[in-house]
Amino acid sequence: MSDLRTKALDDFRRCCKDRGLAFTFQRQVIYEAVVDSREHPTPELIYEQVRQRIPSISLGTIYKNVKTFLDSGVLKEVTLHHGTLRLESNMTPHHHLVCSSCKAIFDIEESAVEPVQFPKTRLPAGFSIQHCRVEFTGVCKSCRTNRRKTSKASS
């Protein structure tokens, strides 16, 4: 257990080094809080967890570091459309195509995608699935063009 901890800590230290981020105690505890909570936590929840180990931490520091982690690819956000409400008027089942750059959303007819089978295994006990939706992520035409113009060495 302690070994696992030590290894995880080393991994995280290396992770910071690779990305040019300073390794601080706050960062370590914030990162551990996200990894340990298996429930895709909100910044507020991370704050509560981290405060148990670092009572003096501020919510602003949580936000700053979460943003740093997102920017450097240490963490991801569950949805690209967080922050503003996006509305659907197409009430028939369909899928989405999302531009990761400008967040544009395009509809794809359900019939254009082969039906997805519900997973048989490894469901949390008692969970009943009602429907599924596929989200394809990529880059739309205008964002691809603009990116080429502005930055030659984008990943």
Next chain:
Amino acid sequence: MSDLRTKALDDFRRCCKDRGLAFTFQRQVIYEAVVDSREHPTPELIYEQVRQRIPSISLGTIYKNVKTFLDSGVLKEVTLHHGTLRLESNMTPHHHLVCSSCKAIFDIEESAVEPVQFPKTRLPAGFSIQHCRVEFTGVCKSCRTNRRKTSKASS
């Protein structure tokens, strides 16, 4: 064209009646703005559109009616996780299982779901797909139990 408009208007009037909503000019224009814009608009964008036809409309009215539409099933929101940032530490490709009631998110290993083929047809011109993720929606065990306790006639 005018016929289509008239028909859509009648449809919307009936839609309001069916759900016990008053049919107002503001509602009609807001609804049309969402349907006409094919880009899954934000409340702010709807506001801009609607103001061209009703300059005196307020953003609060947009929000109130959008909420009314969502509650009565006239519109849907693109993501259930709008409003608060939710974080991922699992950086390997995987899918999600989401409880529509409590918004809990569970991970599903990619191998538990058959690979989804990228759609060949009907893509917006120039869009390049990078990856896809499946979101299964349903009700988790505790929400199902609680719902049964509190409301007998839930849909």
Next chain:
DNA sequence: GTAAGTGCAAAAGCTTTGCGGTGAA
């Protein structure tokens, strides 16, 4: 020693709420 990170507090979005006047049924 220097640049980056932290904590605090203020500010900036996005969204909801309360209230008096207006309009649909």
Next chain:
DNA sequence: TTCACCGCAAAGCTTTTGCACTTAC
């Protein structure tokens, strides 16, 4: 006539920003 709806303004969240102090490198 009555109740729901509208517009306005204030308040409530979530998130970002600025600044002085501290820490990692």
